[in-house]
Amino acid sequence: MIKILCFLVLAVVLIELSLSGPAPRMKVLPCPRGSRPLYRPDNQPRKCLPHQTNLCLNALDDRTDPSTVCCWHNQIDYHCCIGIDVAECPQYNNVTVVIHNSFSHLASPVKSFHFRKGIEEEIDFAQ
DSSP, rough: HHHHHHHHHHHHHHHHHHHHSOOOOOOOOOOHHHHHHHHOTTBBOOOOOOTTTTTHTTTTTTOGGGEEEEEESSSSHHHHEEEEGGGSOOOTTTTOOOOOSOOSSSOOOOOOOOOOTTTTGGGOOOO
16 A cells, blocks of 8 residues: 555656656856856867866966966866966865776777875775
8 A cells, every 4th residue: 555655656746747847957157257268279168177287277378377277167077267366266175086988999998097196095995
């Protein structure tokens, strides 16, 4: 009896969700308001990693102040942003980034993982 009641409640919830339609799409900006993204040659926002700001700095022109460049996480990905105050740029002290789906499809690709420095001192490996 309880299983039937749970099934009916679940069916009602699913029907209500399907009638309400899909959730509205939100546009997530690559950089915070008041700043602008650094673009790649194909007009896509340039991506970066929290502990490798050189990915942003190497692409700057001579007119841009490098102290306003920040690797910004917009809750989806990391992007190079220009025009951010130094105090607003996150430090990412306790962030580890694992890159997935970035390997070649060769039989024996070279695989490397980029972890933040010092993380091995915070992990207690089982013996």
